[in-house]
Amino acid sequence: MDGRIAQLAEKRRLCDEHGALLGVDDCHATGVIGPHGRGTAAHCGLFGRVDLITGTFGKALGGASGGFTACSRPVADLLRQRSRPYLFSNTMAPPLVGAALAALDLLESSDAAVQRVQAHAARFRTALQAQGHTLIGSGHPIVPMMLGDEQAAKALALKLHHAGVHAVFSYPVVPRGRARIRTQLSAAHTGADLDEAVAAFAATG
Numbered sequence: 001m002d003g004r005i006a007q008l009a010e011k012r013r014l015c016d017e018h019g020a021l022l023g024v025d026d027c028h029a030t031g032v033i034g035p036h037g038r039g040t041a042a043h044c045g046l047f048g049r050v051d052l053i054t055g056t057f058g059k060a061l062g063g064a065s066g067g068f069t070a071c072s073r074p075v076a077d078l079l080r081q082r083s084r085p086y087l088f089s090n091t092m093a094p095p096l097v098g099a100a101l102a103a104l105d106l107l108e109s110s111d112a113a114v115q116r117v118q119a120h121a122a123r124f125r126t127a128l129q130a131q132g133h134t135l136i137g138s139g140h141p142i143v144p145m146m147l148g149d150e151q152a153a154k155a156l157a158l159k160l161h162h163a164g165v166h167a168v169f170s171y172p173v174v175p176r177g178r179a180r181i182r183t184q185l186s187a188a189h190t191g192a193d194l195d196e197a198v199a200a201f202a203a204t205g
């Protein structure tokens with residue numbers, strides 16, 4: 001939510017100290033953070049050292065749906081029996097699995113999309129900062145612009161919507177008083193898209 005990257009080395013150290021497993025919800029990192037989009041663990045130099053990683057196919061990997069849990073065999077065996085959505089739901093549709101696999105193939109074959117989305121985020125962040133907006137986070141394709149007040153965020157989101165930019169995030173998704181316009185950059189954006197969004201923020205924000 002905040003466009004920040006978790007400090008996993010410290011969390012790994014604490015888990016080791018206390019004999020705990022480390023679990024990471026990597027939904028906002030899968031496909032965009034770390035070399036070839038391998039996620040927060042790879043970014044932090046801990047690839048293979050996180051016990052349980054959940055990720056989604058519904059964000060960077062193409063906006064389809066479904067997701068995954070990466071874990072050891074015994075944990076996977078347990079989840080297959082105890083994970084309610086897994087046990088009681090229909091399976092993912094094969095075309096969605098195919099789309100997710102194709103997205104993973106693209107990421108494995110080239111790092112270009114990951115680098116592009118990072119460059120877009122850096123460019124967008126710099127442009128919004130130059131307009132005087134209060135931003136949080138860093139090094140992440142999520143660029144949150146803080147407003148605090150829910151009504152102000154809603155009003156600005158509506159103005160942005162009319163200007164062709166879809167971006168909003170308010171309570172209860174974030175704590176009360178921490179309302180923001182949460183922009184999310186994509187490797188598929190063009191330079192012109194970014195210029196248009198920056199101009200929309202200048203005109204409305």
Ligand SMILES: Cc1ncc(COP(=O)(O)O)c(C=O)c1O
Binds near residue numbers: 025027028056057066
């Ligand atoms: C941090 C986080 N984890 C998990 C999810 C759930 O992902 P999905 O939509 O694939 O269930 C989301 C969705 O927005 C999310 O923001």
